[in-house]
Amino acid sequence: MSVIQSVHATIRGLRDQVAALHAELPRNALVVWTAGNVSARVPGADLLVIKPSGISYDDIRPENMVITDLDANLVDGDLSPSSDTSAHAYVYKHMPHVGGVVHTHSTYATAWAARGEPIPCVLTMIADEFGGEIPVGPFALIGDDSIGRGIVATLRTHRSPAVLMRNHGVFTIGSNARAAVKAAVMCEDVARTVHIARQLGAPLPMRQSDIDALYDRYQNVYGQA
Amino acid sequence: MSVIQSVHATIRGLRDQVAALHAELPRNALVVWTAGNVSARVPGADLLVIKPSGISYDDIRPENMVITDLDANLVDGDLSPSSDTSAHAYVYKHMPHVGGVVHTHSTYATAWAARGEPIPCVLTMIADEFGGEIPVGPFALIGDDSIGRGIVATLRTHRSPAVLMRNHGVFTIGSNARAAVKAAVMCEDVARTVHIARQLGAPLPMRQSDIDALYDRYQNVYGQA
Amino acid sequence: MSVIQSVHATIRGLRDQVAALHAELPRNALVVWTAGNVSARVPGADLLVIKPSGISYDDIRPENMVITDLDANLVDGDLSPSSDTSAHAYVYKHMPHVGGVVHTHSTYATAWAARGEPIPCVLTMIADEFGGEIPVGPFALIGDDSIGRGIVATLRTHRSPAVLMRNHGVFTIGSNARAAVKAAVMCEDVARTVHIARQLGAPLPMRQSDIDALYDRYQNVYGQA
Amino acid sequence: MSVIQSVHATIRGLRDQVAALHAELPRNALVVWTAGNVSARVPGADLLVIKPSGISYDDIRPENMVITDLDANLVDGDLSPSSDTSAHAYVYKHMPHVGGVVHTHSTYATAWAARGEPIPCVLTMIADEFGGEIPVGPFALIGDDSIGRGIVATLRTHRSPAVLMRNHGVFTIGSNARAAVKAAVMCEDVARTVHIARQLGAPLPMRQSDIDALYDRYQNVYGQA
Numbered sequence: 001m002s003v004i005q006s007v008h009a010t011i012r013g014l015r016d017q018v019a020a021l022h023a024e025l026p027r028n029a030l031v032v033w034t035a036g037n038v039s040a041r042v043p044g045a046d047l048l049v050i051k052p053s054g055i056s057y058d059d060i061r062p063e064n065m066v067i068t069d070l071d072a073n074l075v076d077g078d079l080s081p082s083s084d085t086s087a088h089a090y091v092y093k094h095m096p097h098v099g100g101v102v103h104t105h106s107t108y109a110t111a112w113a114a115r116g117e118p119i120p121c122v123l124t125m126i127a128d129e130f131g132g133e134i135p136v137g138p139f140a141l142i143g144d145d146s147i148g149r150g151i152v153a154t155l156r157t158h159r160s161p162a163v164l165m166r167n168h169g170v171f172t173i174g175s176n177a178r179a180a181v182k183a184a185v186m187c188e189d190v191a192r193t194v195h196i197a198r199q200l201g202a203p204l205p206m207r208q209s210d211i212d213a214l215y216d217r218y219q220n221v222y223g224q225a
Numbered sequence: 226m227s228v229i230q231s232v233h234a235t236i237r238g239l240r241d242q243v244a245a246l247h248a249e250l251p252r253n254a255l256v257v258w259t260a261g262n263v264s265a266r267v268p269g270a271d272l273l274v275i276k277p278s279g280i281s282y283d284d285i286r287p288e289n290m291v292i293t294d295l296d297a298n299l300v301d302g303d304l305s306p307s308s309d310t311s312a313h314a315y316v317y318k319h320m321p322h323v324g325g326v327v328h329t330h331s332t333y334a335t336a337w338a339a340r341g342e343p344i345p346c347v348l349t350m351i352a353d354e355f356g357g358e359i360p361v362g363p364f365a366l367i368g369d370d371s372i373g374r375g376i377v378a379t380l381r382t383h384r385s386p387a388v389l390m391r392n393h394g395v396f397t398i399g400s401n402a403r404a405a406v407k408a409a410v411m412c413e414d415v416a417r418t419v420h421i422a423r424q425l426g427a428p429l430p431m432r433q434s435d436i437d438a439l440y441d442r443y444q445n446v447y448g449q450a
Numbered sequence: 451m452s453v454i455q456s457v458h459a460t461i462r463g464l465r466d467q468v469a470a471l472h473a474e475l476p477r478n479a480l481v482v483w484t485a486g487n488v489s490a491r492v493p494g495a496d497l498l499v500i501k502p503s504g505i506s507y508d509d510i511r512p513e514n515m516v517i518t519d520l521d522a523n524l525v526d527g528d529l530s531p532s533s534d535t536s537a538h539a540y541v542y543k544h545m546p547h548v549g550g551v552v553h554t555h556s557t558y559a560t561a562w563a564a565r566g567e568p569i570p571c572v573l574t575m576i577a578d579e580f581g582g583e584i585p586v587g588p589f590a591l592i593g594d595d596s597i598g599r600g601i602v603a604t605l606r607t608h609r610s611p612a613v614l615m616r617n618h619g620v621f622t623i624g625s626n627a628r629a630a631v632k633a634a635v636m637c638e639d640v641a642r643t644v645h646i647a648r649q650l651g652a653p654l655p656m657r658q659s660d661i662d663a664l665y666d667r668y669q670n671v672y673g674q675a
Numbered sequence: 676m677s678v679i680q681s682v683h684a685t686i687r688g689l690r691d692q693v694a695a696l697h698a699e700l701p702r703n704a705l706v707v708w709t710a711g712n713v714s715a716r717v718p719g720a721d722l723l724v725i726k727p728s729g730i731s732y733d734d735i736r737p738e739n740m741v742i743t744d745l746d747a748n749l750v751d752g753d754l755s756p757s758s759d760t761s762a763h764a765y766v767y768k769h770m771p772h773v774g775g776v777v778h779t780h781s782t783y784a785t786a787w788a789a790r791g792e793p794i795p796c797v798l799t800m801i802a803d804e805f806g807g808e809i810p811v812g813p814f815a816l817i818g819d820d821s822i823g824r825g826i827v828a829t830l831r832t833h834r835s836p837a838v839l840m841r842n843h844g845v846f847t848i849g850s851n852a853r854a855a856v857k858a859a860v861m862c863e864d865v866a867r868t869v870h871i872a873r874q875l876g877a878p879l880p881m882r883q884s885d886i887d888a889l890y891d892r893y894q895n896v897y898g899q900a
Contacts, residue, residue: 305674
C-alpha cells in the first residue's frame with residue numbers, strides 16, 4: 001500500500017471514529033443543538049477530521065465529516081468545517097503529542113469560565129485525570145488564531161488536558177480523540193461536583209504530594225495494559 | 226397548481242414540521258406534561274399552525290395540529306387550539322418577518338422571569354444567538370392580546386429572539402419554527418449556565434464591541450451557506 | 451352485566467391504568483428505585499387499586515397491582531400492598547371527590563418539605579394548577595392513619611391538589627389517577643423553578659386577583675371540551 | 676454436584692448479576708465514563724466478582740467480569756480487575772455479613788464528601804434506609820488497604836450502609852450486590868434532596884425516637900415477605 005493509500009485508509013477510519021465520538025457529547029449532556037465538536041489529527045499528514053458547521057447531532061455520519069489542513073483550509077468534504085476549526089488546527093500545529101481535541105459549552109465548566117475561576121483540585125478524580133487545578137484561558141474572539149493561542153499557552157503550563165476559556169467554554173486535548181472526549185466528560189463532572197460542594201461551604205484541600213501520587217498512578221496503572 | 230392548492234400543500238408540510246418540532250421540547254427538557262407549544266406561520270396566508278390545547282406530547286401527530294387565523298379563530302382541525310394561540314397570532318400579525326413562535330416554561334429561564342431579571346450577556350454563546358441580554362417582558366394575563374403585546378413591545382427593542390415574560394415563562398421567535406425552537410433551547414441553556422455562574426460570584430463582563438462582533442459573525446458566517 | 455361483573459370490569463381497566471401511570475413517575479424523574487406509588491379509587495365500591503410494596507418499576511404489570519378496601523386490607527392480589535396504602539385509603543374515605551392519589555419523594559418538592567416551607571404562588575403555572583401556594587402538612591409517622599389525617603386536614607383548607615408532608619415527601623390528589631399524576635409532575639416542576647428563582651433573589655409577588663383569574667380559567671377553559 | 680462445581684455455578688450466576696447491576700449505575704446517573712464499580716462476594720469461597728479496570732459501561736458482559744481472592748489477586752478473567760478491588764476485598768474480609776459492595780463518585784454525595792460533612796438525617800427516607808446520618812470516612816490514598824480500612828472503621832460504628840470517603844466518593848454495602856446498589860442510588864438521592872433543602876435554609880430536625888421507629892419498620896416490614 002502506498003503512503004497515499006495508507007493516509008486514505010486512516011482517514012476512513014477516523015471519519016468513523018470522529019462521527020461516533022460526537023454521539024458521546026449529547027449522551028453526556030455536554031452540548032445542546034449544534035454546539036460542540038470533536039476532531040482527530042490524521043497521523044502522518046498535516047490534516048485533521050472535524051464536524052461540519054451548524055449540523056444537527058442527529059445528522060452526523062462518517063461521510064459528512066470534513067477534512068482540513070492545519071491552517072483550517074477545507075481539503076475534503078462537501079460542507080463547511082466547524083467554525084472552531086482554526087482553534088483545533090492551531091492546537092495540532094503547536095502541540096505535536098495531541099491527537100484529539102474537543103470543544104463544548106458544558107454547563108458547569110462554562111459557569112467557572114464565565115467567572116474566570118479555575119476548578120481547584122479537591123477530589124481524587126481531579127488529581128487522577130487533571131493532575132491539579134483545571135486552568136482558565138484568556139478571553140479570545142473567534143475568527144483568527146486567538147483562541148488556539150490561548151489554549152496552547154494555558155495547557156503548556158499545566159498537567160490538565162482541559163482549559164476553561166473565559167466567558168466561552170471548554171477545550172480538551174488527548175493523545176487521541178477518545179481521550180479528549182473522556183477529558184471533556186470528566187471536566188464537566190468535576191466542575192459540577194466542586195460547584196455543588198462549594199455552594200454549602202469550602203471543600204477540604206488536598207496535599208500536593210497526594211495529588212502527585214494519584215496523578216502518577218492513574219496515568220500509569222489504571223485501565224488495561 | 227392554484228393558489229388555494231398551494232396553500233393546502235404548504236399547510237400539509239407545516240403540520241409535519243410543527244408536529245415533529247414539538248418533540249424537541251421534551252427532548253431538550255423544556256416542558257413537562259402538556260405545557261409548551263410551537264407554531265408556524267403559513268406563508269402567503271394569514272394563518273398559523275399550532276398544537277391543540279392540553280394534549281400529551283405522546284399524542285402529537287401532524288393530523289391533530291390545528292390551523293387558526295391571525296385572530297386565533299379555528300379554521301381547520303377537530304380540537305381546540307392551544308390556549309396560547311392569541312399570543313402567537315398577535316406576534317405574526319405585528320412582526321411580519323417572524324415565521325415561527327415557541328412558548329415554554331423552561332426551568333432556568335422561567336426562574337429569571339420570576340424575579341423579573343434579564344439574563345446578562347456574559348457568554349460568547351449569548352452574544353452569538355441573542356446579541357445582548359435576554360430581556361424581560363411585562364406581567365400579562367392570558368385571555369386577550371396582553372401577552373402578545375408584551376412580547377412584541379419587548380422584542381422590537383432588542384436583538385434577542387427570546388423574551389422572559391414576568392412570572393410566566395419564555396416566548397421565542399424565528400424566521401421559521403425550527404429557528405424559534407433553536408432559540409428556546411439556547412435560551413434555557415444560557416439561562417442555566419449564567420444562573421450557575423452567578424451562584425458562586427459575578428460573571429466577568431464582556432465588551433460591547435466583542436458582543437457586536439460575535440453577533441455579526443454568528444448571524445452571517447455560522448452554519449452551511 | 452351484574453353489579454359484581456361491572457366492578458370486576460372496572461378493576462381490570464384500573465389495573466391497566468394504574469400500572470401504566472406508574473411509568474410516568476420514573477419518566478418524569480419523580481422517584482428512584484422502588485419509591486413512590488399511584489392509586490385509583492374503584493368507583494362504586496369501597497376499594498382501591500395500588501402498587502405492591504417494594505417492587506421495581508421494571509416489574510410493574512397490571513396483574514401484580516393489588517386491590518385493598520378503604521381500611522387498607524388486602525382484597526385481591528398475591529403481593530403485599532404499598533406501605534403507603536393506609537394514607538391513600540384514608541384520603542379516599544374522607545374526600546369522596548378524589549379518584550386518584552400519588553405519593554413521591556420528588557427532589558425539589560421534598561426539599562421544601564424538609565424545611566417545612568410552602569411553595570409560594572409566584573408563577574402563572576402555580577396559579578393555574580394549584581390556585582395558590584402549595585401547603586405543608588404535618589410530620590407524621592407511617593403505620594397508622596396519621597399521614598392520611600395530615601393530608602386531608604391540609605388539603606381541605608387549600609385549592610392545591612398537592613401537599614408537602616414535613617420531612618417526608620409529596621402527596622397529590624385528582625379526580626382520577628391521571629390527574630393526580632399530573633399534579634405530582636407539575637408540583638415538582640414548580641418546586642424546582644421557584645427554588646432556582648429564590649437562589650438569586652426574591653421572586654416578584656403576584657396579585658391575588660390575578661391568581662384567582664388564572665385558576666378559574668385553567669380549571670374551566672384549558673384543554674379539550 | 677461437588678463443592679467445586681457448586682462454586683463454579685455460583686460464580687456463573689454472580690457474573691450475570693454483577694454485569695446486569697452495573698447498568699443501574701449510569702441509568703441512575705451515578706457514574707460517568709468508566710468510573711464506579713459493583714462487586715459481589717462468592718458465598719462459600721474467599722472470592723469476589725468485580726468489573727475490570729477502565730472498561731466502558733457499554734462493554735460490560737458477564738464473561739468479562741473478573742474473579743479475585745480477598746487479597747485482590749486475580750483468580751479468573753482475562754482483564755485486570757478494577758483499581759478499587761483492594762477496597763472491596765478488604766470489606767468482605769472484615770465484614771462477613773456483607774455480600775455486595777458498590778463504589779461511585781455520584782455528584783451530590785461526593786460534594787458532601789469534598790467538604791467532609793455527613794448528611795444529616797432530616798428525611799423519613801434517610802431514617803428508613805440509613806437509620807441516621809450518612810457518615811464521612813477518612814481521606815485515604817489508593818494502592819494499599821487504606822481505603823478499605825477507612826470504610827470498615829466508619830461503617831462499623833453506624834447503621835448506614837453508605838460512607839462518604841473524604842475528597843473521593845461513596846462506598847455502599849449490602850447483604851448482596853443488589854442491596855448495595857440500592858443503597859448507592861438512595862444515598863445520591865438523599866444527598867441531593869438535603870443539599871437542595873439546605874440551599875434555602877435549615878431543614879427541620881427529626882426526633883431520634885422517630886428515626887428509630889422508621890428504621891425498624893423499613894428494615895422489617897417494607898417490601899414482600
